[in-house]
Amino acid sequence: MNTQRIQPKSKVDGEIAVPSSKSYAQRAIALAGLNKNSTRIKHLTSSSDVIAAKAVIEELGAKFVSSENEIILSKGIDFNQNNELSINCHESGLSTRLFSAFSLLFPQNFQVYGSGSIQQRTMEMVISGLEEFGKKVSSKNSKLPLDISGEIQNQMVEIDGSISSQFLTGLLITSPFLVQDTHIKVHNLKSIPYVDMTIELMESFGLKVAHNNYENFYIKGNQSIANQIEYTVEGDWSAASFHIVAAAIGGKMELTGLMQNSLQGDRAILDAVKTAGANVFWKEDRLNIEQNEILPFTFDATECPDLFPPLVVLAAFANGKSTMKGVRRLEHKESNRGITLQKELAKVGVVIDLNDDEMIIHGKGRPEIQEELVFSSYNDHRIAMAMSLFSIGNKNDLYIENPLAIEKSYPDFYNDFLTI
Ligand SMILES: O=C(O)C1=C[C@@H](OP(=O)(O)O)[C@@H](O)[C@H](O)C1
Ligand SMILES: C=C(OP(=O)(O)O)C(=O)O
Structure with missing residues (x-):
């Protein structure tokens, strides 16, 4: 079995560049890919999702040179190919x-296809959504691969945003x-x-979008990106959330690379850990988190669903019942994360009740890891990273099955986690 061993940590104390x-x-x-001029993107992390996006624009004819943490495009996508x-x-x-909208x-x-859980x-x-535009789409059971054909016939469309915002992101970028x-x-x-x-990023590329209350979006056609663009990618609050919870349950940590006023919804992790008792403060642009008493908490993650895995672990370490809302948002992720978390936390004796959109986590103080405990990652990066946190304050090694799932977002996670 392909597993990663995580050794116990009596406490965490360190600094990580997220x-x-x-x-x-x-x-x-x-x-x-849509810029006719050159674009330079700096501070890329070579996660498999980022590598996938680079490969897509290359398949569509973009020309670039790329290193591990930077990409310089000399030419965008080729629209003249037949x-x-x-x-x-x-x-x-x-x-x-996103690229289906292209x-x-x-x-x-x-044709749009993929691999693994997607x-x-x-x-x-x-x-x-594409059919609303007049495109024809063939697929089996609404899953990949999608074969898309036909001309656009309609420019006023209605789409559903309840399961995911990602197709809207694609339409906004394409329109x-x-x-x-x-x-x-x-x-x-x-x-x-x-x-x-x-929208923020489109505006920084010189593109305009208007909307009223996230219900109607109006995008003028025939826009273009007028300039050479140089853009530096900011730190990932979703990746940081695992270290933030690590500190909240077992010590202290200083994180660099995060924007304090970021628009990333996962910045709300700070509200959650503060409610759970942790001390959080900034020393200039360095985020500090320190453990305190770990209190049960209530948190609505409907708008930031990726926070469920780390926050469920935090709730497991609190003594008493924590409640999280937004469970319906978890069904269509890399795994069905509500069920996955329920199954994996049962391995450390933590009961999770799933009641429609609400999850109740019956925290145990400090869950004990039995010898040779293996967590399944379900090939889901956020489950693999979250389960690693159970090593904190425990006595035995634990193991993560299919550990390389982390490469989807945070290829250095185990290396970084080892240093704290
Ligand atoms: O637009 C994005 O970058 C993402 C949107 C969210 O998905 P949904 O819009 O499907 O909830 C989030 O869960 C995902 O990890 C990344
Ligand atoms: C759900 C996720 O990503 P995506 O939907 O882009 O695969 C994630 O990163 O947790």
Whole structure:
């Protein structure tokens, strides 16, 4: 069995430079692909989702040189090719849903496929959204691969945003490059901070979007990116959340590379750990977290669903019942994270009740790790990273099965975690 051993840590104490945001990086790579001028993106983390986005724009004809943490595009996507197009988005939900919207920019057949867990995740919002534009989409059970064809016939569309915001991100990024203006009506949008991130980045590339209350989005067509762009990707609050929780349950930590006023919704991790008792303070741009009494807490993660895995571990270390809202947002991630967390926490004797959109975690103070305990990652990076935190304050080694899942967002996670 392919496993990673995590040795027990009596406490954590250290400094970590957090990796850069894969969400911003993928958006920037997509926008760079649409820039006729050159674009330089700095401070990239070579996670597999970022590598996937780079490969997609290359498949679409962009030319670039790239090193581990930087990409310089001399030429964007080639719109003058007539051949059928096929893009491999690997395991990235964001790249899959975002680049599916690029099919609107091409009249020819456009295939979208991927690998791993993304093949099991629904593309319903992409299929019905593209059909609203008049495209034809063929698929099996609303899953990848998608075969997209036909011309755009409609510029006023209605889409569903309740399962994911990612296709809306794709439409927002694509629409300025269509010939006509686009009006997108979105029903029940969730993960709104991710849409703010999209709009922020579009604006920094010189593109305009208007919306009223995240319900109607208006995008003028025939826009272009007028300049050479140089963009530095900020630190990833989602990746940082694991270290923030590590400090809250077992010591102290200083994190660098995070923007204090970031639009990333996962910055809300600070509110959650403060409610759970941790001390949080900034020394200039360095975030400090210190353990205190660990209190049960209530937190609504509807708009920041990726915080569930680390926060469930924090709740497990608190003595008493914590309540988290937003469980419905977890069904369509790399694993069905509500169920996954329930199964894995049962291994340390922590009971999780799942009641519709609400999760109750019956914290145990300090859950004990039995000898030779193996956590399944379900090939889900956030589950692998979250389960590693059970090593803190414990006596026995623990093991993570399919540990390399972490490469999806944070390839250096185990190395970094070892140093604290
Ligand atoms: O736009 C993005 O970068 C993301 C949006 C969120 O997905 P949903 O919009 O599907 O909730 C989040 O869970 C994912 O990790 C990254
Ligand atoms: C859900 C995630 O990403 P994506 O949807 O882009 O695959 C994630 O990173 O937790």
